Amino acid sequence: MKKLLFCCCLVSMQAFAQQTDKATRKAMELLESSMTAMRSYQYPEAIRYLQEAIRAKPTFPDAYGQMALTYLAMKQYSDAEQAFLKLGELDSSGLRSVSPSYAKAMAGNGKFTEALALLNRYETTAKNISPRTRQLKKDMEFAVTTKPVPFKPQNLGESVNTADPEYFPSPTIDGKTLVFTRRVGGRNEDFFIAGHDSLQWTHARDMGEPVNTAFNEGAQNISQDGEMLVYTGCDFPTGRGSCDIYFSVRTENGGWTQPKNIGPAINTEAWESQPCLSPDKQSLYFVRATPDAGSDIFVSTRNPDGRWAPAERLGPHINTKGRETTPYLHADGQTLFFASDGHPGFGGLDLFYCRKQADGSWGTPVNLGYPINTIEEEGSLTVAADGRTAYFASDRSDSRGALDIYSFELYPEARPLPTLYIRGYVYDAKTQARLPAELDLIDLSNRQPVATIQSNQNGDYLVPLPTGKDYAFNVNRKGYLFYSDNFSLTGNQDGKPFEKNIPLTPIEANATLVLRNIFFPTNQFVLEPASAAELDKLVDFLRENATLQVEISGHTDNVGSDAANLLLSQNRAKSVVDYLAQHGIAATRLKAKGYGETKPLESNDSDAGRAQNRRTELKIISLQ
Template sequence: MKKPVLLSLLLAFTATLHAQVVTYETAKKKAKASFDQAIDAMRNYQATQALKYLEDALKTEPNFADAYGQMGLTYSELKDYPNAIKAFEKLKNLDPNGLGPVMLPYARALGGTGKFAEALAIVDQYAATHPSPLAKSLKANFEFAVQSATNVPFQPHNLGTNINSKDPEYFPSVTIDGKTLVFTRRVNGRNEDFYISQWDSVSHSWAPAKDMGAPINTEFNEGAQNISQDGSMLVYTGCDFPNGKGSCDLYFSTRNKDGGWSAPENLGAPVNGRGWDSQPCLSPDNNTLYFTRVTQDAGYDIFMSQRQADGSWGTPQRLDSNINTPHDETTPFIHADNQTLFFASNGHPGYGGMDIFYARRQADGSWGKPVNLGYPINTIDEDASLFVAADGKTAFFASDRYDSHGALDIYSFELYPEARPLQTLYVKGFVYDVKTNAHLQATLDLIDLQTGLVTASVKSDADGNYLVPLPVGKNYAFNVHKQGYLFYSGNFSLHDAKADTPSTRNIPLQPIETNAVTVLHNIFFANKAYTLEPGSLPELDRLVKLLQDNPSLQIEISGHTDDVGSDKDNLLLSENRAKAVVDYLQQKGIAASRLQARGYGETKPIADNSTEEGKALNRRTEVKITGVK
């Protein structure tokens, strides 16, 4: 029986096509030599040169299947996945059977361009006959990617030649005011040093980066640094230093009054152990240190250490299982809001090697379930070391993308809204003695009025200067206290704030003496009511502590109102409010003999009652020292 004409032509064409396929064994000597040179170049990590040799081989033998396969592998090594796909598909068209050994690299290349469904189909086909750990791992990655479905917005921008060079730049960190950028540069591919740049508000760009120099930069490698939000402290990693406790230790340096930096100090035990401690990051109040440590049971994990009252660091604690897994977690970054933690992991479901995740702090202080930042921020490759500025939307990271200046460069991009931390402003100023004007070292606590939790606790420096972060979207009590002084009570209502500028507030503290008075700005009552609202408790407890620490104090709690309503009603309301505070103090163990409650109604205004702002100031609770025995 005769074959149909069309089938006969197809079979003839297929036979001709296969006859044209060239393998290494059948290639011309010149093409084979070029192929061998490409393999040698790859062994010496010269991928770009290897591509030139492969192009030479293909000029000699256009249907050289092995050359296309090697070209696909080489482009994959360079993370040029679109060209890798072209090479693999050329191989597939020339010799479908020749694709077998490179099916997984082909799948990775497809995944590298976001073609996850196609990549998954190829992995499934390969795994059906060649099950392997790599195939299983890729299958899990691509299944996660297909299920995630939606890409997130991502438009990275290279920071330019003022920051980036032919050398690798990475680990960017920025102060809360957005004016100082510090990063690591591997100079001449060998020595890691720190560079610093200042934001130029005129040109709206970063000024040319400068070597931070001695005493921070040395002949040894310094890397993985983090500058504190207030710019006063630099923490970083030093490996194989002469005074090291382990292979890599954490060090710190503080900024001097003249703008220079102190000689680095090893954080010592218990933070630094005999192993590998690296990638530090400070909380915005400089009281919590997050870092990565190699463990015996779970590889790289994220730990935290709390600063103690004497300034030392406490025993590091491993973050809970919502963050750490039996696999690797690295590059922790706590945002200026002190509520959002970014980190890298290959233990949580993701797209590839290490992915970047974020987790929110819960009301009880624990961490919520991590969220993958999504594709294409995360890719099939290693993704880590993300920094997000205080505005909550400007993110910085390092990458060797197509428009880099030769190696890893620092990029920025606008983080999509769902992943943003709280925009964080700040208040700064100094603390001083109201009678002598002397600047004071004091403790400043920022308290979330909804949860009662202290979100930041900072100490003013030797000159009384301070900076406290203010995450937008919440209302805060602001307490400043020092032994021998009445505490200062302030309030920041940022729940609906649209402000984008910081505040300056110089804090007067009154020495504890008879007739000293302070306003309790965070004692709250409902309109025309005298039942204390829950937001009052942090301030009341601060007052309890003041009285406990100073057992000889006697005080008067006074209530005041605006002029709305009758004089009689306002007087009664103010008396009842003062009594409510005194009752709370007594419930906490303060003797009744030390307390007086007085209501003054509208008789002692401190502002004009003709405005709403003035009325709000007049509605207040005060504490006055009536005796110091």
């Protein structure tokens, strides 16, 4: 890319040199020296030579033209635009020949309307228009249709950033950990980790062995629960291609396991990089180099046996004939951020977001807008669980010397759902022993699974809870009654995370289970549609435990007469039994029983207590 730009500079400067026969020998010598510096990309040195040439001959248009192109190569667009203006004052014909470069300087300063107008004028007179100029015009035609978005980046400071480049920031769901890549000494890439106290990021430390090695590790992502790290390893002895994806898991003592190649379902002879785990760690998004389109985003999901399925392209809504890179799936599991130069944008790689649809497909990508996106290459954006705080890497004017990590507040239209979480451990209700288990979060509005989480062997778990919806929450382990809970987060944007240790009851006679996701309208016994997820779960449980005989019981609060409550509870229990029978569970295994208000769990003196008492329960009558 630099070579192409330099060739453009040389051609332009040769034209200037042919037109300039009155320049002083000293100015010409300094101009030649600047071009020599440009050949080795010594841009600051080239500028110094040009400044000396202008002092020697203030009306030297060639020097201003070369200076403009040099500043453009340095991405110092304001300086470039001023040099182009001076060139125009001295030699309007010389300015016309570099109109595309002048337009790019304008675009770099956010002057998209002016840049497009200049390109349109250039197009009417130019004999040959390069593909690069045509693309610039196309980018400007998109840019003029947009409005600037709020963007006030803040450097994360010296606890994270150094004179070395820092990039690929990756936060955990609790906001207390940030993992990033640092190119140490400008050579070897390693991972660093910073913690966050109540006020600021603490000093980042080297993650050390076995994750960091003498090889280059980069483009990492830490899982939302902080328990798994996926990353890119290039030219590793265990690699299948030039770059592969590896993973490591946190150990009980806070260290990390020996990294492993994630396997042939994901890694091929091609280049694979930039992995991102879904919040439940059951899907892996990553980038693969492709022969038909520079790079595309792929996804692989875990099979029930824990193995990764063969990766597939995300599809034409996301992937284009251009490059798609740096995928990041937010903690809400529904908002995907990525970079692309194939979708309409401002130039180079732009950042986009898209939302998962009800059918599981991805919606139309939306450009994040200027000045988040510019005419340069953007990428590697991540967003904290709060949906507001975004992180990215940039070499802005206040960086420590190279790429630094910055944060900014993402504007409302682009925000993912703020995401809370529930964490704790699972244990045997009788022995208190910790249990590994599966945890399911289900959207009650459409019965779609939001997350399926496997706890670790010690029973520890963390499940993301995107706000704005109501969820059924189930915990499952063979040989135990499943656990049922409900999270009503409709309209909840600022709640606190949940901490809950979950007891599982062994399957035995008289064991009971409160079914917290079976709903009825007030004083009615017709099942609400939102009950279907829990009812289907109950059907599956009874099929898997085909010898169980159970009682389904209905319970009410104390509002209303005893007789009315008893009848209502009986009819509600019968409605559940009827559903189970209609879905293949033998009626001989089922008994409906109403208890009215006679078995409260809590006091009926509060709304919360009465809500707990209005419930449906399952009780095991017999194991045979």
